[in-house]
Amino acid sequence: MIPVRLAVAAHQAPRPQVILTLGGDPSREAAAAQLARHYPSLDVWVSTGETRQKSQAIFRAAGIPDDRLHLDYRAIDTVTNFTTLVSDFEQRQIQHVYVVTSDFHMPRAKAIATIVLGSRGITFTPVVVPSARARESSARIWRDVGRSVLWIMTGRTGATLHEIQDRVQSSIIER
Numbered sequence: 001m002i003p004v005r006l007a008v009a010a011h012q013a014p015r016p017q018v019i020l021t022l023g024g025d026p027s028r029e030a031a032a033a034q035l036a037r038h039y040p041s042l043d044v045w046v047s048t049g050e051t052r053q054k055s056q057a058i059f060r061a062a063g064i065p066d067d068r069l070h071l072d073y074r075a076i077d078t079v080t081n082f083t084t085l086v087s088d089f090e091q092r093q094i095q096h097v098y099v100v101t102s103d104f105h106m107p108r109a110k111a112i113a114t115i116v117l118g119s120r121g122i123t124f125t126p127v128v129v130p131s132a133r134a135r136e137s138s139a140r141i142w143r144d145v146g147r148s149v150l151w152i153m154t155g156r157t158g159a160t161l162h163e164i165q166d167r168v169q170s171s172i173i174e175r
Helices: 002-012 026-038 052-061 078-083 086-091 106-119 138-154 161-174
Strands: 018-022 043-047 069-072 096-102 123-129
Touching: 002 106, 002 123, 018 026, 018 078, 026 043, 026 052, 026 096, 026 123, 052 069, 078 106, 078 138, 086 106, 096 106, 106 123, 106 138
Parallel strands: 018 043, 018 096, 043 069, 096 123
Antiparallel strands: none
16 A cells, blocks of 8 residues: 555655655755755755754754754654655645655665654655765664554554563562
């Protein structure tokens, strides 16, 4: 079903309608700001990036006005970068998104985006930001693929599983 939804979205919206930057490194926001200069009609969403002041400074330095910038701080990891914003995109009838992140991070981001955005009929175009870091492990990618599927099935990402585990361990210790 997801491949069909992605194909329909790509056909209906062949060009990206918004820029999504995944937080984690200021170079990603700088790259998104440069991309936004080339596409003045596109708004930019930053998911849990730099502080509001730092993000605004990066985009202002590139000449991007604050009214094009949407700073969202709900995400706590890469899966939630997508799950916290997909409904916002859906409500705005966005069907195609530029996804900006670092080269080492892009394989995992693409896997998650395919599942999370694809499940809502939103396609994406990756924009890679060069870095000096090694590519992430396949285990991390597969873990987050599983979490993305879990989100589709339950609406939960498993991001708080460690909290549940801590509570269970605490209750065992108390006994």
